[in-house]
Amino acid sequence: MEILIVIAIIGILASVIMPSVNKARDKALVAAAVVEIDALKTVFAQLYGDTGYYPNGSTSFCRSTLPNDNEVDLSSDDAGLLVNGIGWDGWDGPYMTDVEDPYGNPYYLDEDYECMTATEGCRGVNDEGNDSSVIVSCGPNGAIDTGSCAYDEDNIVYRLCD
Secondary structure, eight states: HHHHHHHHHHHHHHHHHHHHHHHHHHHHHHHHHHHHHHHHHHHHHHHHHHHSOOTSSSSOSSSSSSSOOEETTTSSSSSSSOOOSSOOTTTOOOOOOOOOOOOOTTTTEEEOOOOOSBBTTSSOOOOOSSSSEEEEOOOTTTOTTEEEEOTTOOOOOEEOOO
């Protein structure tokens, strides 16, 4: 009888503690993505310093005129972070060993991202209809739409320019 009571108490304690542990784990994953995005900013500067180009193949990631397919999968060869897929002169990489977010999805450079107020990194900005150039993780749901992250509030971004 005493063993059953002890098992019941352990079960109750576990059911109370598990939601807190899950919330802490979720916060830790977001924090890891923020740290990795910060590292990507430094990597962009190194790539630009060596080659004169950013992963979008341009001398700027805040262009006024954008091609239709301006979203860049930063794990792709053409981004230049892992391999010199385009053959840039001065390339001295690899600049990173892995370009995946904590959820197992690639990071993207998206030059026409539409921030939502609750999106981590948008700093409360809602610029639907206007565009921000960002480094973006698709967040916990990993939703990818047409070659980049779907615009939803669980994304984690860093706004490079407004």
